[in-house]
Amino acid sequence: MTAPTLADLEALDAADPLATFREAFDLPPGVVYLDGNSLGALPRATAARLAEVVGRQWGSDLIRSWNTHGWIDAPQRVGDKIARLIGARTGEVVAADSTSVNLFKLLAGAASLRPGRSTLLTEPGNFPTDLYVTQGLERLLGDRLSIRVVAAEDLPGAIDEDVIAVSLTHVHYKSARRWPMAEITARAHAKGAVALWDLSHSAGALAVDLNGARADLAVGCGYKYLNGGPGAPAFLFVAERHQAEIRSPLTGWMGHADPFAFVDDYQPAAGIRRQLCGTPSILSLAALEVGVDLMLRADMAAVERKAGELSEAFIALVESRCAGLDLALASPRDAAARGAHVVFAHPQAYAIMQALIERGLIGDFRAPDLLRFGFTPLYTRYVDLFHAVETLRAVLAEVAYRDPRFRNRLSVT
């Protein structure tokens, strides 16, 4: 792709079917926010919604709101809405707990679906919590379960008949590399294993199709592309065909068949509700629901298309405007193999990101040397890319000017 001009970008914004969504967010002036993949921006409707839930529901109606305002059903109600964003059916998703806790439920749950098997297969460099939670389960279960970590290129061939679950993040949090979900799931199924997908970096950014891919289990994050607020409840998905059989290890009262009977013996609820554990966080779910409702108004195919176009245009601009400034693309070049963010490596990435943030371009540093930029299709404009890359170029030029290693190269830009 040739680098777009500012006029090109303005034309893309003018033709963007998602352009009006930006108005639904409360974005600070003077900032280009390319970090919605870490913390999504604030929907304008969230503050009023929270004020209503706090003031009227909690303050005035108090305990009665569990029934009269549907608090008790919130994890399922919000889950059903998220389901529509990720190719799942009603009754296959709940919004609850954190991604980490939900991973634990589903990894142990997967083991309950595949008795006699003992391997959880994943890749090195997966998002840390995915690895850590698996390691914690392995440690807890002693010799009954072991984690096997195989590099991405060898992983498909490493699925064997001892594998309980192939547990992968759909879009890699650093590189943005996208696993072919249907293909890997089919390879897992061919060996009798289940596929567990972490959608943290794809739900709300791509047109995820869990049932189209025959995925078995999934988890994902509420505070990134779903714009649910800092530490928003996460979600989990269990395909309908597994729901009667799978058991959660976290058998709190909200997953009981009849939680308000207050009986002594645990009896799992039917369907997805057995994946609930403790009392749901109503304020957090209310904020998350606003973000999800907003996302539901968008066509997810258009969202994925724009994510691809934004990141492609960004790469082209960076490679044209910042040539010779020591940046190296560390994401797949093919948009179809990538999520909605892009990373560039630079030996001084940490200092550069600090300088970018000071100048109002907010992205993320990821150790050891990555500059990460996320392109949230609902509120990122094409023209934002132009300003972002100009800021990046200015900072890189300054870094290069100060660094004797780059002194010569700078003279050519």
Place this chain on the structure above:
Amino acid sequence: MTAPTLADLEALDAADPLATFREAFDLPPGVVYLDGNSLGALPRATAARLAEVVGRQWGSDLIRSWNTHGWIDAPQRVGDKIARLIGARTGEVVAADSTSVNLFKLLAGAASLRPGRSTLLTEPGNFPTDLYVTQGLERLLGDRLSIRVVAAEDLPGAIDEDVIAVSLTHVHYKSARRWPMAEITARAHAKGAVALWDLSHSAGALAVDLNGARADLAVGCGYKYLNGGPGAPAFLFVAERHQAEIRSPLTGWMGHADPFAFVDDYQPAAGIRRQLCGTPSILSLAALEVGVDLMLRADMAAVERKAGELSEAFIALVESRCAGLDLALASPRDAAARGAHVVFAHPQAYAIMQALIERGLIGDFRAPDLLRFGFTPLYTRYVDLFHAVETLRAVLAEVAYRDPRFRNRLSVT
């Protein structure tokens, strides 16, 4: 105790050192709220605090707020504040996840402290989630661990050298019976077991003294007496002496020694932070912190004293004004053996509670036949008891009038 008159109750309010706290809550008019032990009332400061966290911290400062507004430390900061309410030290408590999830962490954690032992000891009729979570852990660990459920009167004598942990709710959610924490903990220690206390019905209501009782582990609820809002984050306590050794089975990234190093291998953080799992829920923690800050301004000895006086006066009023109406006290009569709520049994308890709620007296029904009334010392006035008991009497009289079984008795009241 003789039943107080309205004038007596007014005098008690006039002399109440906690009386001014009621102004700090936003209570609906025309309601006597005796259910703060199920969902605490809304502090007036909460709405503004949430608006600030949402609008300025999330909306304007976005991802930077993890550092600039102390989001990343919120679980420990709020935990340290809760510690001061329950006789714990700085660094012994975190606010995170749900009570159920925290129970799972600490029950499995207790097992890691007592290798070679296999029994988790509790009582029948404990709060359901406490039983269910223990059963879930037992099921997950197969023959390595078993739950033993022994009736309260036999429980102290049932602690033996196979017991990992004695796991009890300090104040029973139905009867309000209070376990003698120091005594039971000492009996556990005498057999080499640890004591795990669920403080859901005592934190914020009684002058809990975990370290005074030499308690080992504890969990508790943020949405009852701490007034943190519906489904507020819970908390957990690990005595300093166990922190280096105990392992959480839920090894999410926030419990890692260096979460932002993004390395592949889990290494538990030092101290209480290893009990964290996923990304903390910032909005919920902000609301909880308001409730905890308010509670910190009260003297906990005065809180416990008032809780006892309120419930004692309520019992006396009920037994005087509702005599012959088929109510039977189902809580301990001695305030020192009781928490801050009281239950009365009545064969038509469900219908009666519905009628009470319609008339603005909010308590709880607990199956099969209990009317539960909670006395939150920060916002319950002594005079509220008078109006509550008059409402109760009117409803009971109506029920009795409609029920041929009680026709004769009614004529005497």
